[in-house]
Amino acid sequence: MADPSSYRPKPGQIPDSPGVYKFRDEHRRVIYVGKAKSLRQRLANYFQPLTSLHPRTATMVTTAASVEWTVVSTEVEALQLEYSWIKEFDPRFNVKYRDDKSYPYLAVTMNEEFPRVQVMRGHKKKGVRYFGPYAHAWAIRETVDLMLRVFPVRTCSAGVFRNAASAGRPCLLGYIGKCSAPCVGRVTPEEHRELAEDFCDFMAGRTGTHIRRLEKQMTIAAEDMEYEKAARLRDDIEALRKAMEKNAVVLADATDADLIALAEDELEAAVQIFHVRGGRVRGQRGWVTDKVEAVDTAGLVEHALQQLYGEESGDTVPKEVLVPALPEDTEAVSAWLSGRRGSLVSLRVPQRGDKKDLMETVARNAQQALVLHKTKRASDLTTRSRALEEIAEALDLDSAPLRIECFDISHLQGEDVVASMVVFEDGLPRKGEYRRFQIKGFEGQDDVRSMHEVISRRFKRYLAEKDRTGEWGPAPDGEVPAEPTEDDGRPRRFAYPPQLVVVDGGQPQVAAARRALDELGIDDVAVCGLAKRLEEVWLPGDDDPVVLPRSSEGLYLLQRVRDTAHDFAIRYQRSKRTKRLRTSPLDAVPGLGESRKQALIKHFGSVKRLKQATIEQICEVPGFGRKTAEAVAVALAQAAPAAPAVNTATGEIMEDDGGTTA
DSSP states (O other): OOHHHHHHHHOOOSSSSEEEEEEEEOOOOOEEEEEEOHHHHHHHHSSSSSGGOOHHHHHHHHHHEEEEEEOOOSSSHHHHHHHHHHHOOOOOOOOOOESSSSEEEEEOOOOSSSBEEEESSSSSSOOEEEEOSSHHHHHHHHHHHTTTTTTBBBOSSHHHHHHHHTTTOOOOHHHTTTTTTTTGGGSSSHHHHHHHHHHHHHOOOOOOHHHHHHHHHHHHHHHHHHHHHHHHHHHHHHHHHHHHHOBBBBSSOOOOEEEEEEOEEEEEEEEEEEEEETTTEEEEEEEEOOOOOOOOOHHHHHHHHHHHSSEEEEESSEEEOOOOOOOOHHHHHHHHHHHHSSSSEEEEOOOOOHHHHHHHHHHHHHHHHHHHHHHHHHHOHHHHHHHHHHHHHHOOOOOOEEEEEEEEEEHHHHHHHHEEEEEEEEEOOGGGGGGGEESSSSSSSSSHHHHHHHHHHHHHHHHHHHHHOOOOOOGGGGOOOOOOTTTTBOTTTOOOOSSEEEEEEHHHHHHHHHHHEEEEESSSSSSEEEEEETTTTTTTOOOOOOOTTTTOOHHHHHHHHHHHHHHHHHHHHHHHHHHHSSSSSSGGTOOOHHHHHHHHHHHHHHHHHHHHHOHHHHHTTTTHHHHHHHHHEEEEEEHOOOOOOBBBTTBBBBOOOOOOOO
């Protein structure tokens, strides 16, 4: 590991001007490329104390052995040079978007004598008009099949075209009217090219002209009593309208825009792009990237723009590009896009109206893509096995933790303190064994004390059930032992110990959990914590965290377990808060507003203490006369006792410790 101070440039060496910089490792390989308005200010940020750097940035600067830079005239030139170097050197610490599949385009080969309509993938070719990308090739073929009725452009391959020309007979499409058969001279090259241009105009969004022309021709044919021709034109119009319906109208007819949305977590980000042409969604594509470098949403947007338009021809950049956050160098990126297009491009964040609504739709697609990506990753048996092995190795466990339990605390400013326990076995969630707890002993923002209480309660139940049934292990004579069960045959709630306890938090929460286990004499359960901010793994008694590689499957599994516990705790806490606010006995007091209710609770501390107060004591609260105090006392006396919580899945009453099935 290199010391960044060993290759730090001397003061005054770095120019205070726009440019692009490269970090190289000891083998002279480029590991990171970046750009800056001021090279001096940007590079100075990398040579701070390692403790003040983001972990990914710290890893990069300690991997590097040298830094070099190139000065350019403008920020636009810096943007272009940065993209070129990223494509050339493929640096390991730069964000790289990877297409989750090869997207098909509808292509018209205008560079040929007889243009052909076809599905194309891969790199784009000069002289070919592209529309899309589309999610599925069959969607392109359905659209083309409808449009060939009106624009009978050639769709056959070069070999089929030559064979038909030499035989003097067109293919089947030529006989049924879905090809103008230029192979046998039914139309001239000029007439066929005009058909292809009309096809492209329609796909580009200029649909109204063609619809109106066909409607006019249909009206003239009907007036001339050419009813067969009028009926054929009517069917042509219907076919074009069906083709238009395949792309939902979402914006004004003249709108050409690309909408880019992101969904991200600490480790990965998903990008979704909707291509809107002529007010209709003409295509969609998506990427997933590992967040190798420390980058925010604005930085991810900038990388996505480079990926999307860096190698495209200028006519693919629309008039408008809508993004969730503007890049840091907005003016430079806008100028670069305008240069790619050849005219002004508007780069902005939609604030209201239809475009904002459509952006929310794109964002939902990005979130779904990220969830799907993670689901596929989690469902793979080999990946799960590797994750458990990596956790065991990182935490120095004797074997892979086949059962992991994760605990999280949730409250709202110290009120309604609750906890959750989620269970993962073999890397998969066991929702039937999720538990939730009420922290009744105290109120306040003390997550450490709450964690100690929850761990103690969970494992006290385990020890109690273990004493009732004995150690659950191999039965004598090779018999299969019976699982610990309640009297009614259901499995006991806390009968199974985990190999690993994960807590949502850092060193204090881990220490509290370990202390709770030690007090109970449990020494065969490992404990670790996962801190949200930097995704660091903390172990009891260690001053420094365990930093798993950001691409580690073990880190991904721990993160998924932690996030599941966090979401489960938040849902329970919200339900308790909603129930408390809706079922207050003070609601029955006429004329008692929200401020005076809060004044009562603040004065007495809880509804339970308020019930025990006398009328004279209630009168001591500012704003309460004797009549109102009497009404409060009557309402509290008449209030029915709270009904016990019931598990909707099993119908059983929740026990005092708050344990219940999710």
